[in-house]
Amino acid sequence: MEFASVAIFGGLTVAAVVIASVIPLAQAAGLLAPIPLALVAARTRPRALVTATVATTAVAFAMAGTGAMATVLGSALVAGIVGDIKRRRRGFPTLLAATLVAAPLLGGVSVLLLLILVPLRELTIEALTNSIHGVAGLMHRWGPFDRVGNGLDAFADSIASHWWVWIWVSGTVGTVISLVVAWWILGPVIHRLRDVPSEDTLDSDVQATGRSAVEAGVAPLPIVAEGVGFSYSPGALPVLRDIDLRIDPGEFVAIVGANGSGKSTLAKILAGRTPTSGVVHRPGLAGLGVHGGTALVLQRPEVQMLGSRVADDVVWGLPAGTEVDVDALLAEVGLAGLGDRETTDLSGGQQQRLAIAAALARRPQLLIADEVTSMVDPEGRGHLLKLLAALARRHGIAVVLITHRGSEAAAADRVIHLDRGRIVPHPPLWMPDPTTDLDHPAVVESSSLADPGPHIGGPLMVLDQVSYAHLPGSPWEVQALTDVNLTVYRGEGLLIVGGNGSGKTTLAWIMAGLLTPLTGTCHLLGVTGKVTPAAGFDAGEPITEHVGAVGLGFQHARLQLQKVTVADEIMAAGGEKIGTAEVARVLELVGLPREMAASKVDSLSGGQMRRVVLAGLIARKPDMLVLDEPLAGLDPVSRDEIVALLARLRAEGMTIVIISHDFESLDSVCTRRVRLVDGRLLPDSHDVAPLPGRDGGVR
Numbered sequence: 001m002e003f004a005s006v007a008i009f010g011g012l013t014v015a016a017v018v019i020a021s022v023i024p025l026a027q028a029a030g031l032l033a034p035i036p037l038a039l040v041a042a043r044t045r046p047r048a049l050v051t052a053t054v055a056t057t058a059v060a061f062a063m064a065g066t067g068a069m070a071t072v073l074g075s076a077l078v079a080g081i082v083g084d085i086k087r088r089r090r091g092f093p094t095l096l097a098a099t100l101v102a103a104p105l106l107g108g109v110s111v112l113l114l115l116i117l118v119p120l121r122e123l124t125i126e127a128l129t130n131s132i133h134g135v136a137g138l139m140h141r142w143g144p145f146d147r148v149g150n151g152l153d154a155f156a157d158s159i160a161s162h163w164w165v166w167i168w169v170s171g172t173v174g175t176v177i178s179l180v181v182a183w184w185i186l187g188p189v190i191h192r193l194r195d196v197p198s199e200d201t202l203d204s205d206v207q208a209t210g211r212s213a214v215e216a217g218v219a220p221l222p223i224v225a226e227g228v229g230f231s232y233s234p235g236a237l238p239v240l241r242d243i244d245l246r247i248d249p250g251e252f253v254a255i256v257g258a259n260g261s262g263k264s265t266l267a268k269i270l271a272g273r274t275p276t277s278g279v280v281h282r283p284g285l286a287g288l289g290v291h292g293g294t295a296l297v298l299q300r301p302e303v304q305m306l307g308s309r310v311a312d313d314v315v316w317g318l319p320a321g322t323e324v325d326v327d328a329l330l331a332e333v334g335l336a337g338l339g340d341r342e343t344t345d346l347s348g349g350q351q352q353r354l355a356i357a358a359a360l361a362r363r364p365q366l367l368i369a370d371e372v373t374s375m376v377d378p379e380g381r382g383h384l385l386k387l388l389a390a391l392a393r394r395h396g397i398a399v400v401l402i403t404h405r406g407s408e409a410a411a412a413d414r415v416i417h418l419d420r421g422r423i424v425p426h427p428p429l430w431m432p433d434p435t436t437d438l439d440h441p442a443v444v445e446s447s448s449l450a451d452p453g454p455h456i457g458g459p460l461m462v463l464d465q466v467s468y469a470h471l472p473g474s475p476w477e478v479q480a481l482t483d484v485n486l487t488v489y490r491g492e493g494l495l496i497v498g499g500n501g502s503g504k505t506t507l508a509w510i511m512a513g514l515l516t517p518l519t520g521t522c523h524l525l526g527v528t529g530k531v532t533p534a535a536g537f538d539a540g541e542p543i544t545e546h547v548g549a550v551g552l553g554f555q556h557a558r559l560q561l562q563k564v565t566v567a568d569e570i571m572a573a574g575g576e577k578i579g580t581a582e583v584a585r586v587l588e589l590v591g592l593p594r595e596m597a598a599s600k601v602d603s604l605s606g607g608q609m610r611r612v613v614l615a616g617l618i619a620r621k622p623d624m625l626v627l628d629e630p631l632a633g634l635d636p637v638s639r640d641e642i643v644a645l646l647a648r649l650r651a652e653g654m655t656i657v658i659i660s661h662d663f664e665s666l667d668s669v670c671t672r673r674v675r676l677v678d679g680r681l682l683p684d685s686h687d688v689a690p691l692p693g694r695d696g697g698v699r
Contacts, residue, residue: 006051016032031181033075035185037056038086039189041084079182082183103175107174110168114163114167128156222249223280226244229276229421240421251399251414256409256418259606264402299370309342313354316358329357329360334500347501348632352375356372371404376661377500404636457491458490459525461624462486462522465484466483466517468503482678483520490623491653493669493672494671495670496676512543512550513543516542549622551626566583570615573613626657629661632660643665643669
């Protein structure tokens with residue numbers, strides 16, 4: 001965690017200093033330079049700030065020379081003062097006292113440096129005096145300002161002859177300004193992050209001891225939990241209570257429960273995090289991430305990607321000399337031939353497959369998989385489930401799978417039901433048993449799409465010959481879409497399906513105006529081809545000129561949430577006219593209690609975050625919704641609630657485009673289905689009859 005903080009925030013400081021150094025009109029950016037390092041000082045141990053100071057000064061010197069290096073050093077000193085005061089929870093009076101001492105000293109340091117670095121001093125003084133003489137020359141050209149010009153010339157001469165006085169004064173004043181600005185900006189940032197732990201919540205016990213896996217005695221199995229409870233902060237309601245369980249080698253265990261029931265927290269406890277009550281017994285250390293220890297695949301696979309290439313990511317962090325058949329592993333998880341692909345180009349489902357491959361490369365004794373198939377296509381989902389089952393039965397690996405899918409739970413040796421942080425013998429009465437709520441097979445012959453109904457109107461969005469490529473013109477170019485022709489009709493429900501990596505998410509971002517097609521057009525139209533009343537723009541204008549007219553639900557809901565609380569998030573998404581009453585209404589629409597408005601976004605489960613995003617989109621009342629995997633990570637009850645809500649919105653006239661692998665779950669919402677195959681759009685074999693008065697095909 002400290003290394004990551006140093007790398008990220010140190011880079012921001014260097015960027016601010018370099019911009020201020022090389023761009024003549026951007027010197028004000030230098031005032032922001034101390035803030036990232038102040039955050040490091042406020043949230044980590046002093047050694048992290050020392051490391052950041054050494055690294056950033058070296059990088060600044062390499063990029064912009066001695067002056068930038070000196071500026072970074074001064075920024076680090078300011079950051080240390082402000083961050084330390086914040087970390088000790090002292091107030092503004094303490095800052096003023098520190099400023100009275102530190103500002104003159106830092107100003108004196110600037111004088112001392114220029115005394116030693118004579119060429120830098122001469123360059124600094126010459127640049128400063130030339131700038132002042134230049135302004136004075138302009139004043140001399142205007143008669144009434146001639147005296148001002150004379151004063152500026154005298155001031156420049158004074159700097160040249162008594163440079164140390166002016167450098168000391170300007171350094172002192174600049175330090176005061178920097179300290180106050182850093183304090184003023186850092187306060188809200190610290191407040192925003194106060195509930196985000198600054199320590200690594202899954203720190204490897206092997207790394208903590210500084211020993212190898214063998215020396216540390218990695219032996220995660222069997223696991224026995226006795227009376228385990230967990231709270232994320234002192235005084236907060238416990239997320240887990242009185243957990244008693246045992247997991248033996250070779251077991252395939254499924255953990256099921258509603259969103260927010262504590263499944264992901266239990267996964268972290270099994271992976272090695274210390275509970276706040278109770279005890280977890282193991283023969284040795286959990287060895288999280290260590291070869292032969294415990295492997296954890298998180299709900300959001302993108303946070304685990306470290307390598308720039310797929311093949312690099314599989315072996316990232318493994319000990320030197322570890323032999324891994326990367327190609328075979330990638331083929332095993334359905335990523336054959338993608339070893340040289342950039343990890344940032346992968347779809348959500350491909351990222352989940354990659355995370356599994358990286359976990360298997362460590363040959364773990366215990367594999368914990370948290371919703372690892374939520375964005376995988378149906379065929380790949382079945383393949384991965386067989387792979388996980390084989391690990392337990394053939395290789396003796398204990399597999400713990402957290403899931404909402406009935407078919408996955410039914411394939412396990414046993415199922416652990418969680419309800420409000422407790423293990424219960426059976427699912428609660430309000431929740432169906434997931435082992436009996438089986439998913440449909442990967443390929444289902446179904447034609448039960450919703451009746452289009454007479455309310456389907458004219459064209460609302462037209463995509464004409466749309467193509468898109470990631471990193472075009474580079475050796476890493478990936479063609480995502482090719483000659484896509486699609487018409488979305490007002491009031492319809494359109495389901496876009498396709499395998500992982502077929503271009504579905506790219507298409508969604510183009511339809512929302514967040515990406516510009518490389519070729520072709522994407523236009524949003526009115527009912528009759530005139531002005532759209534809600535959006536207020538002329539027909540035929542590209543959607544990229546009206547970002548926000550189409551509501552987009554991201555594949556990863558957390559990336560879309562920017563505010564501290566749920567209420568703030570919904571009001572920001574809905575616009576200025578959204579008040580607390582509307583926040584309560586849309587929360588209840590998406591199946592969340594209105595009391596959750598005061599909850600912090602960071603405290604929500606993945607499924608709850610997805611519903612908050614949808615609540616914000618509904619509050620905005622767009623003409624069209626584009627939802628990318630809206631059911632991923634939802635428990636069966638929540639899934640049914642969201643499907644019913646979407647069906648009701650469409651019945652009320654909302655145009656809805658859904659990208660999903662949950663074909664049958666959405667049949668009551670969608671009137672038409674199209675399929676993406678390798679970036680090309682085809683009519684789905686299960687499409688309904690043509691829309692009234694139209695061709696009903698892809699267009």
